Amino acid sequence: xxxxxxxxxxxxxxxxxxxxxxxxxxxxxxxxxxxxxxxxxxxxxxxxxxxxxxxxxxxxxxxxxxxxxxxxxxxxxxxxxxxxxxxxxxxxxxxxxxxxxxxxxxxxxxxxxxxxxxxxxxxxxxxxxxxxxxxxxxxxxxxxxxxxxxxxxxxxxxxxxxxxxxxxxxxxxxxxxxxxxxxxxxxxxxxxxxxxxxxxxxxxxxxxxxxxxxxxxxxxxxxxxxxxxxxxxxxxxxxxxxxxxxxxxxxxxxxxxxxxxxxxxxxxxxxxxxxxxxxxxxxxxxxxxxxxxxxxxxxxxxxxxxxxxxxxxxxxxxxxxxxxxxxxxxxxxxxxxxxxxxxxxxxxxxxxxxxxxxxxxxxxxxxxxxxxxxxxxxxxxxxxxxxxxxxxxxxxxxxxxxxxxxxxxxxxxxxxxxxxxxxxxxx
Numbered sequence: 047x048x049x050x051x052x053x054x055x056x057x058x059x060x061x062x063x064x065x066x067x068x069x070x071x072x073x074x075x076x077x078x079x080x081x082x083x084x085x086x087x088x089x090x091x092x093x094x095x096x097x098x099x100x101x102x103x104x105x106x107x108x109x110x111x112x113x114x115x116x117x118x119x120x121x122x123x124x125x126x127x128x129x130x131x132x133x134x135x136x137x138x139x140x141x142x143x144x145x146x147x148x149x150x151x152x153x154x155x156x157x158x159x160x161x162x163x164x165x166x167x168x169x170x171x172x173x174x175x176x177x178x179x180x181x182x183x184x185x186x187x188x189x190x191x192x193x194x195x196x197x198x199x200x201x202x203x204x205x206x207x208x209x210x211x212x213x214x215x216x217x218x219x220x221x222x223x224x225x226x227x228x229x230x231x232x233x234x235x236x237x238x239x240x241x242x243x244x245x246x247x248x249x250x251x252x253x254x255x256x257x258x259x260x261x262x263x264x265x266x267x268x269x270x271x272x273x274x275x276x277x278x279x280x281x282x283x284x285x286x287x288x289x290x291x292x293x294x295x296x297x298x299x300x301x302x303x304x305x306x307x308x309x310x311x312x313x314x315x316x317x318x319x320x321x322x323x324x325x326x327x328x329x330x331x332x333x334x335x336x337x338x339x340x341x342x343x344x345x346x347x348x349x350x351x352x353x354x355x356x357x358x359x360x361x362x363x364x365x366x367x368x369x370x371x372x373x374x375x376x377x378x379x380x381x382x383x384x385x386x387x388x389x390x391x392x393x394x395x396x397x398x399x400x401x402x403x404x405x406x407x408x409x410x411x412x413x414x415x416x417x418x419x420x421x422x423x424x425x426x427x428x429x430x431x432x433x434x435x436x437x438x439x440x441x442x443x444x445x446x447x448x449x450x451x452x453x454x455x456x457x458x459x460x461x462x463x464x465x466x467x468x469x470x471x472x473x
Contacts, residue, residue, distance in 0.1 A: 070198045079194035079255065080203050082143070082248045083187030084210035086150050089241045090180050091214025093157055096234045097122060097173070099222035103231040104169075114166045121170050123424055125177020127417050133182025134413030138273045138406055141254045141262075142190040145409075149186065150245040153179025157238030161231075176238075185412030188396030193255035193405070197465045198346060200400065201353075205342025205393025212335045212389075219328065257468050261405035276407035277414065282461075286402050289459025290415045293354070294395055296453040298423025300361065300388050303446050304330075306427040308381075311439045316377055326381055333382035337390025349464045350398050351457050358453045360387035365447035369440045401463040408468070 101115050110118075129149065137145035156176035163169035187207050195203035225233045254262075278284040305327075312326055337357070345353040364384040371377045395416060403411040426446075434442040 087210035088214035091211035095218035100231040126181030129178030129181025130413035130417035134410040137409035149182035154242035192400030201345035202342035204396030208393030273407035273410035292456035294419025295422035303426035330381040330385040333385025334389035337386030362450040369443035
């Protein structure tokens with residue numbers, strides 16, 4: 047479906063965005079909403095990353111086994127899945143701004159409490175609860191950004207939110223070593239309390255988006271619909287949900303497969319030192335940030351499906367090419383290109399999901415569908431390790447490249463709805 051036929055066969059209450067001078071106008075509210083959502087997702091990336099940097103010191107300080115340390119990361123991710131399911135539904139019922147604030151405060155407080163842990167059990171409890179807060183932020187933030195921006199710039203808004211995660215990862219990489227040196231691993235987690243303060247400030251200055259308020263008013267005279275049922279409301283919607291689960295799974299599988307093993311690949315295959323590997327990894331993340339912003343521009347101009355196809359094909363070719371490189375400078379440039387395409391699509395999922403579900407289920411759809419993809423992506427480090435162990439890292443990277451072919455096919459299941467108004471019907 048191209049841009050010329052994107053308004054065909056639309057469900058009732060879906061119309062094309064009206065033309066005129068206001069069609070592309072970004073309001074001050076829209077900017078504040080996107081900033082709040084970006085901040086929340088940045089803290090998501092920051093929190094998940096600092097645990098990895100702190101684990102060696104935590105193992106020594108608390109006398110944990112390697113297995114227990116590994117479980118801390120797993121428990122955090124389990125918490126994110128639980129939080130995604132809970133907070134997405136609550137955001138559809140009680141409000142995006144309100145639940146985004148609560149999720150940030152929850153994760154910030156329990157991240158800070160992690161610093162008080164005296165053993166594995168305490169830390170596991172704190173990490174799980176912090177994870178539930180982290181899990182709510184992606185979907186709520188994406189729904190908020192999509193509803194606050196004009197349709198003609200919706201993908202750019204959700205892409206900016208997507209950049210937040212990468213900025214959080216970079217921040218963690220920059221400050222972790224000096225903070226641990228000065229104040230120990232506890233200092234990293236104490237810093238986690240600051241987002242709660244910022245969230246409280248934004249909560250007082252940001253009202254709910256108009257799309258949610260309209261849905262809330264309509265739902266006041268009817269029983270609120272079950273948001274989970276709306277994800278499979280009919281055959282067409284169920285097909286759309288399947289397609290989105292597939293592309294979200296490939297996105298997360300590719301990201302975790304690349305970022306988990308990239309330092310090891312650079313060290314063993316290319317012979318780079320740990321410091322050099324960190325530099326090369328940072329360049330790859332820089333490519334990801336540029337790619338996310340570029341994708342948002344393209345998706346708003348040529349449509350979601352075409353933009354996804356360009357980046358999916360680019361990710362496949364970039365990974366195949368990267369697996370053949372051996373010169374350090376070539377690996378540096380190749381990493382940036384790989385980052386552009388492999389993670390550039392991140393912000394696009396927020397726009398695509400927002401456009402395919404009504405306001406009554408939009409945050410639920412964001413969190414549930416992307417959360418399933420994150421769960422599948424969590425298998426990537428294990429699968430890559432098994433393939434690399436049997437056939438080498440070059441083969442493992444080539445395997446990751448091939449999954450983007452599945453990604454391209456899945457786009458046929460997802461309608462093209464760029465530039466359409468969001469559906470506010472509580473059906």
